[in-house]
Amino acid sequence: MRTPRFLERPIVIGAFVAACPLAVKAADEASAAGELKYSCGVDQPLVVRLAADRAQLIVALPTGQVLELPAQTTGSGFAYGDGKHSFSGQKDRALLHLQGQAPLTCVATKSVVVASAAPKTDVDATEICLLERLRSMPPTATLAEVRQSCQPTDVAQAESAPAVAAEAAPEGVTVPDEDADAEPVVASTSSRLAGEWAAYDNPYALTLNRPSYLLLGRQFSTPNSAPFQAAFPEVSSTLHRDEAKFQISLKVPLALNLFDGQADLIAGYTNRSFWQVFNKEVSSPFRETNHEPEVWMRWRSDLSLLGGRFRVISLGFNHQSNGQAGPLSRSWNRVFLESLYERGPFALNARVWQRLSEDAAKDDNPDIVDFMGRFELTGIYRQGESEFSAMFRRNLSTRKGAYQLDWSYPLYKNLRGYLQWFDGYGESLIDYNHRTRSLGIGVQLGGWLL
16 A cells, blocks of 8 residues: 555644554553554544554545554564554553654554444454445545444444443443544644645645635725826726635645755745726726735744644745736835744634845836735634634734735535635736725635635
8 A cells, every 4th residue: 555645744744643553462452442542742643553463554534534554573662664664562651663764662642442342243243344434535535524424323322322331342342532532623734745746646736825716796995097097198097896816825845854854845826916807997907916926935834832742844935926017017125034823723824024125227126025914914713713813913013914804615516605804005006106096895715724
């Protein structure tokens, strides 16, 4: 079986854990209890199961992916590996070796009852069912949902009455506390990163960078006609308050696993366009299109702070331009430092930048930092299937900047209904020094989280 590519990078999925049976005695318990959990120094356990023939260790990732590690010959304890990854140790401690990574020390936590009261034929059937479910169910499925889909009716009833199940369970088999086994709500930035790694193996897949969307119904205040009047004094520059806005944002890896497997070099491109689609008087032109190519080095991280974790830290270069000449030309270059923090259902992306100086004679917008600010904070919150986000951009010296509020909700597969409110400077480069308020409704492809 080919190992999923992101398994080679434990930090990519945020919190990576592995498990393994404890020699002969623990292998028997694994067969009876169904599953075992080990913690490799992080807070999201990975559940594993010993195959019915005890020749393989079946590992189920939180994303629904499956890894099978064949048994290896060892003088004492246990050992499983496939040539790239291995898990070996004695009693309740083990070492996890991933290709190109330093070994991780893993400690046993607890076992989970799956079908302890069932006869062996039912146990074998449950094992087969679990393996098939793990291969076929979507990445968003939880381990609890996978287990529930394969449980016999009597076991499901036993789990609904923990006290009765505890009395009936064989000696040495642990019945989990219902609250202790509950899975925490997470913001799923880790799931998005894991999904990106899976897409990197597919040459036909495109990876989203920022959210991509289309706002067909968008109205903005006080259209800024001054730049167009200066550029085309002989042409009527009447702008409509109603227009369409869309954004397409993609990225591609240039190099993976740099600096001992801890960093990746990424290139991205974002196109944001403002279309006067309802302005038939002047042939429905595109009022403004902003091009934003960028390249950055992204370090995978697992730093802890205030109960949450920093998932990635990035350092990069960004260019933004509207591709125009003369009075309509707007552009600037900057270097930026960015980090992504996650805690429960909340994530925060912080970016600070420094503008690179230009020749004064060629600078079309020397005061752009006064209006566009020096930093940007984006908070994302997941409530059920709804995703809320808020962007805040500011220059503390001039007290100018912008904020944006977003809400999206799934409509069909990856397509989401989308509502956006913007207030401030720099929604488009042509309006970098002109305050705009806008409200738009449309559809979004993907989001910040998964």
